[in-house]
Amino acid sequence: MGFSAIYAVSSTDIVYETFDGDAVVLDLASGRYFGFSDSGSCVWEALIAQVPPASLVGRACGGGELSADDLDAFVARLTEFGLLSLAPEAAASALSPDLAGRLATAREALRIDMHDELADLVMVDPIHDVDEPAGWPVVKQ
Amino acid sequence: MKLGVVLPVYNRETYVGSALRSVLRQREAADLDVIVIDDGSTDGTAEAVRSFIAGGAPIRMFSQANAGVTKARNAGLRQLANDTEFVTFIDSDDISPPGRFAADLAYFKADPALELTYSYMRMVDQIDDETLEPVAGCDDRIFRGVHLSAGIYRRSLVERIGEFDEDLAQAEDTDFLFRIFEQRARHVFPETIALYYRRHEYNLTRNVAESRREFLKAMQKSMRRRKADPTLGDLRGFVQVTHPSGEGAPLRP
Numbered sequence: 478m479g480f481s482a483i484y485a486v487s488s489t490d491i492v493y494e495t496f497d498g499d500a501v502v503l504d505l506a507s508g509r510y511f512g513f514s515d516s517g518s519c520v521w522e523a524l525i526a527q528v529p530p531a532s533l534v535g536r537a538c539g540g541g542e543l544s545a546d547d548l549d550a551f552v553a554r555l556t557e558f559g560l561l562s563l564a565p566e567a568a569a570s571a572l573s574p575d576l577a578g579r580l581a582t583a584r585e586a587l588r589i590d591m592h593d594e595l596a597d598l599v600m601v602d603p604i605h606d607v608d609e610p611a612g613w614p615v616v617k618q
Numbered sequence: 619m620k621l622g623v624v625l626p627v628y629n630r631e632t633y634v635g636s637a638l639r640s641v642l643r644q645r646e647a648a649d650l651d652v653i654v655i656d657d658g659s660t661d662g663t664a665e666a667v668r669s670f671i672a673g674g675a676p677i678r679m680f681s682q683a684n685a686g687v688t689k690a691r692n693a694g695l696r697q698l699a700n701d702t703e704f705v706t707f708i709d710s711d712d713i714s715p716p717g718r719f720a721a722d723l724a725y726f727k728a729d730p731a732l733e734l735t736y737s738y739m740r741m742v743d744q745i746d747d748e749t750l751e752p753v754a755g756c757d758d759r760i761f762r763g764v765h766l767s768a769g770i771y772r773r774s775l776v777e778r779i780g781e782f783d784e785d786l787a788q789a790e791d792t793d794f795l796f797r798i799f800e801q802r803a804r805h806v807f808p809e810t811i812a813l814y815y816r817r818h819e820y821n822l823t824r825n826v827a828e829s830r831r832e833f834l835k836a837m838q839k840s841m842r843r844r845k846a847d848p849t850l851g852d853l854r855g856f857v858q859v860t861h862p863s864g865e866g867a868p869l870r871p
Contacts, residue, residue: 499841592852
């Protein structure tokens, strides 16, 4: 990992939201969806806001500090899953005070959980993912 | 056996009569109790429903200020009769195919512990509102996806699962079904076509951005529940993209 690098969501097939501090990510191309630990949600939000991972090292997190190794492993998982990719042209952002505060009070280690049991539903159910011009379900290729 | 059929409706005077006729033609299958929740319609919906009631149909209609489909479904559940044993739903623009109730209620007769039948839906872009059948040659798909009308639910299961989550403006049906399968409800997946899902210009779920956000919220709620209670089941298996008969176009580009 280029530790001072900046990352961005890798494609428009990656959709995400945060509800009450819990991030959820859905890959429309694979049908896989992802949840995070509390610290993982914070770091995900930071990374997609173009905060460089390097600037998170040493940040207060759950009574300890984020280590370079933990961040390295976490970012590697995100890129392996195809959720993030390098954004060499992007400008770095600073961690927001809100995210810094949430990170400091997080209780769980950095983690992302992948789920694939709804892949068929995500990929073909027209009620929840309609190709608008066609108005009919389209299986992602 | 009494089957409560919950039908929330908002400004669907064009379609609600067809939906009701499709249910009422199945009166021989069960003691039907059709519960219509008029969610503040401003068109001729209420009059259309009243015309069926005036004709002696087993329909009870309740009107409320517009509150959205989630609250309307809950209002319907709260009106279930004391002696209702089974519950299902139909949306105001959909059609219940002939024989649909009889086919799936038979599974409950065969297995007194059964809590749920969950069947297929046929999505079509044209329905003949005289025959209540898809128009020959119309575009259609048959699959088992997420639709409340695909299920018949034993009353005790509905009570165990609880009401629709009013935090969800959409995907309340998804969340409800997720909770059922997380709870490992005893179920069967019949080959019945449980509904004709009518695609039309005004489908609620064609607002893709909002429906996707609400779907993500339902997923997040499910993950949170399963994280808090690892004994809950996962959601594998209840979606099926083709019907065993091979009818209907496969879900492919």
